[in-house]
Every structure is written in C-alpha cells, then in structure tokens.
Amino acid sequence: MKIIHLFFSLVIVGCTAVAWFVLGTVLSKRTEVASAEMSEAVAGVWGPALVQHHPTAWFDTPNAPNGRAVIQPSSSEVKVDLRSSPKLRGLIWHKTYDVAFAADYVFSNPTKIPQTIYISFPLPDSTAGLNGFEYRFDDESGSGKALAGDNKIMTRAIVLPALQSVTLHTGYKTRGADTWSYRFPNGSRIANFRMNMETDFQDINFPVGTGSPSQRETTDKGWKLMWEYPDVLGAPSIGMDMPKLVNAGPVASRIAFFAPVSLLFFVVVLLLIAGLKELHLHPMHVFFVSAGFFAFHLLFAYLVDLLPLYPSFAIASVVSVLLVCGYLKAVGGNALLRIAFPAQVIYLVLFSLSFFFDGLTGITLTVCAVVTLALLMFLTAKVDWRKFDRKTSEV
Numbered sequence: 001m002k003i004i005h006l007f008f009s010l011v012i013v014g015c016t017a018v019a020w021f022v023l024g025t026v027l028s029k030r031t032e033v034a035s036a037e038m039s040e041a042v043a044g045v046w047g048p049a050l051v052q053h054h055p056t057a058w059f060d061t062p063n064a065p066n067g068r069a070v071i072q073p074s075s076s077e078v079k080v081d082l083r084s085s086p087k088l089r090g091l092i093w094h095k096t097y098d099v100a101f102a103a104d105y106v107f108s109n110p111t112k113i114p115q116t117i118y119i120s121f122p123l124p125d126s127t128a129g130l131n132g133f134e135y136r137f138d139d140e141s142g143s144g145k146a147l148a149g150d151n152k153i154m155t156r157a158i159v160l161p162a163l164q165s166v167t168l169h170t171g172y173k174t175r176g177a178d179t180w181s182y183r184f185p186n187g188s189r190i191a192n193f194r195m196n197m198e199t200d201f202q203d204i205n206f207p208v209g210t211g212s213p214s215q216r217e218t219t220d221k222g223w224k225l226m227w228e229y230p231d232v233l234g235a236p237s238i239g240m241d242m243p244k245l246v247n248a249g250p251v252a253s254r255i256a257f258f259a260p261v262s263l264l265f266f267v268v269v270l271l272l273i274a275g276l277k278e279l280h281l282h283p284m285h286v287f288f289v290s291a292g293f294f295a296f297h298l299l300f301a302y303l304v305d306l307l308p309l310y311p312s313f314a315i316a317s318v319v320s321v322l323l324v325c326g327y328l329k330a331v332g333g334n335a336l337l338r339i340a341f342p343a344q345v346i347y348l349v350l351f352s353l354s355f356f357f358d359g360l361t362g363i364t365l366t367v368c369a370v371v372t373l374a375l376l377m378f379l380t381a382k383v384d385w386r387k388f389d390r391k392t393s394e395v
Contacts, residue, residue: 031249296320
C-alpha cells in the first residue's frame with residue numbers, strides 16, 4: 001500500500017472514531033435523561049434506599065444531662081430477609097427489593113427504683129407502606145399508646161420495676177431500592193446485638209462505611225449472614241447493596257466510545273497480513289470495513305429498545321460479521337476471509353462482550369494488544385522490509 005493510501009486509511013479510521021464518539025454521547029445523554037425520569041417513578045412505587053435506625057429509650061432524671069438518661073437495648077435479636085426484585089423501566093434495570101424485618105429488643109431499668117421508660121422505634125423514611133407492622137411488648141402493660149410523630153418515630157411509655165426488663169417485639173414488610181442499611185447512634189455502646197440476614201442473591205456487596213458480617217454461609221439461592229456485636233463502642237452500620245445489573249444504555253455507550261480501538265487493531269492486522277500475502281487493499285476497502293464495524297454499534301444501540309440485551313448483541317454481531325467478512329471475501333476470496341473472520345470475532349465481538357462484565361475491559365484490551373503485537377512480530381520476523389516497501393509502493 002502506498003504511503004498516501006495508508007494516510008487516507010488512517011483518516012477514514014479517525015472519521016469513524018468521531019462518528020462513534022457522537023453515537024456514544026447521544027446514548028449517554030439518552031440514558032441519563034431516561035434514568036433520572038424512571039428513577040423518580042420507581043421510587044414513587046417501590047420507595048428509596050431504606051435505612052432502619054436502632055431504637056433507643058430514656059427516663060427522666062435530674063442526675064443526667066438535659067434531665068434525660070438514655071438507655072440502649074440490653075440485647076437485640078434482629079432478622080432481615082432481603083429478596084431482590086429488579087424492575088425494568090426503559091433501558092435501565094432498577095435495583096428494587098422486598099424486605100421483611102423482625103426484631104426483639106430487651107430494655108432494662110438500670111435503677112433501684114421504678115421508672116417510666118420511654119421506648120422509641122424509628123420507622124424508615126419514605127417507605128412504600130409498611131405491611132404487617134408490629135409494635136408490642138411482652139405483657140402489653142404500661143401507660144399510653146404507641147404514637148407515630150411527624151418524624152415517624154414510634155414511642156411508648158412503660159413503667160418498669162427496679163432492675164426489671166421488658167421486650168419490644170417489632171417488625172414489618174416493605175419495599176425499597178438500591179440499598180438496605182441499619183444504623184446505630186453515633187458513639188453509642190452496643191451490647192448483645194445480633195442480626196441474621198438472609199438473601200436470595202449470590203452477588204453481595206457491603207456499602208462503604210458498613211461492617212463485615214461475623215459469619216457467612218452460602219445457600220442454594222443466596223447467603224445467610226450474621227453480624228454480632230457483644231460489646232462495641234461506636235459499632236459500624238450494617239448494610240447490603242442489591243446485585244449489580246447489566247443495563248443496555250450504559251453498556252452500549254461504553255462500547256461505542258472504545259470502538260475505535262477495536263477497528264484500529266483490525267485494520268492494522270488486515271493491512272499488514274494482506275500485504276504479506278500480496279493482497280493489496282485500497283482506502284475504499286477500509287472505508288467499507290469501517291462502515292461494517294459502525295453498523296454493529298448503531299444496530300445494537302437501537303435494537304436494545306425493542307429486544308433483550310443479549311439477543312440484541314447477538315443480532316448486531318452476526319449482521320456486522322456478515323457485512324465485513326462477506327465484503328472482504330468478495331474482494332480477496334478465501335485468503336482474505338481467513339484473516340478477517342477471526343480478527344473481527346476477536347477485536348469486535350469478544351472485545352465488545354467484555355463490557356458486559358465489570359473489570360474485564362482493561363485486561364481484555366491489554367491481552368488483545370499484546371497478542372496482536374506477538375502475532376505481527378512472529379509473522380514479520382523474516383520479512384525483508386526494503387523489498388516489501390518497494391513492492392507495495394508500485395501497487
């Protein structure tokens with residue numbers, strides 16, 4: 001290939017890269033707008049990320065700061081059942097879930113005289129409704145009723161004899177999105193606390209700032225986890241993120257932004273190996289090859305509006321491979337097809353597929369670059385480049 005032909009081939013690759021950048025930007029903007037609109041709609045139906053706060057109690061006394069002595073539960077037994085139930089809205093999967101919460105909290109009168117203990121249990125904010133809500137004590141004795149104020153805190157006054165205890169039984173079922181968490185008061189001393197959590201998903205992740213479980217056990221569907229705080233000052237929060245889901249919009253935009261890399265690898269391999277086989281290509285051939293690559297991303301970007309993610313990817317891949325490889329077979333016969341087919345499968349299909357899995361894109365790109373370099377070095381090790389340059393310049 002003449003130097004001028006090589007220059008125009010690179011220009012064609014560069015222009016295609018600009019087209020990919022425009023496509024990727026459009027997809028990113030469309031996904032961002034749709035995600036914001038749908039997230040509000042999903043939160044209105046399923047609720048936001050839920051936070052359950054640890055209950056507290058107090059009694060009035062002149063011997064405590066501000067006339068109120070705060071009491072933490074002397075023991076806590078909490079059970080949480082998380083069921084992932086993702087919902088698709090537009091091109092975005094929203095990480096919604098169902099949660100069943102149940103807990104027994106034991107509160108004790110630490111004094112040697114009877115005290116009126118006020119026990120409060122904060123409800124999660126902005127829920128989609130609490131089903132089967134329970135808030136009761138062992139014998140239901142005591143004055144007053146449980147009241148929910150504007151801040152959604154259930155409070156009840158219980159008269160406890162000296163050094164006696166009472167157990168608060170509470171629980172509910174509701175729905176949320178993204179994350180479920182359980183928080184303790186800042187700087188409080190938490191004793192005899194245990195939480196058992198069960199999930200129906202294997203992909204677990206603990207949010208930043210939360211503690212790791214003391215025990216974990218896999219089940220057929222998910223995990224059984226246990227957090228245990230025998231006596232901890234400043235106990236870390238407990239939380240669980242819902243499993244990550246592959247969303248069509250972000251995946252399509254990322255693939256489009258990285259597409260010039262796959263085309264560049266393909267064109268370099270194609271031109272060099274074709275030149276060694278004396279199958280000399282023209283910049284117009286590079287133009288149609290680039291258009292065949294771009295067809296994959298354009299078709300995939302709009303198929304996902306109509307079909308599931310993986311069928312859309314498969315259809316776009318088959319169409320692009322048929323376009324490019326069929327064209328190159330017509331140009332150079334089976335000799336060129338044997339170069340084009342494996343190269344396109346590796347540099348376009350498999351490289352694009354790596355974007356479906358977190359953390360694989362970088363290593364896939366690195367492996368492709370190293371393997372391509374090794375292949376080209378092996379094939380051209382004994383080439384007399386002076387003769388090759390004279391031969392291709394005459395074409």
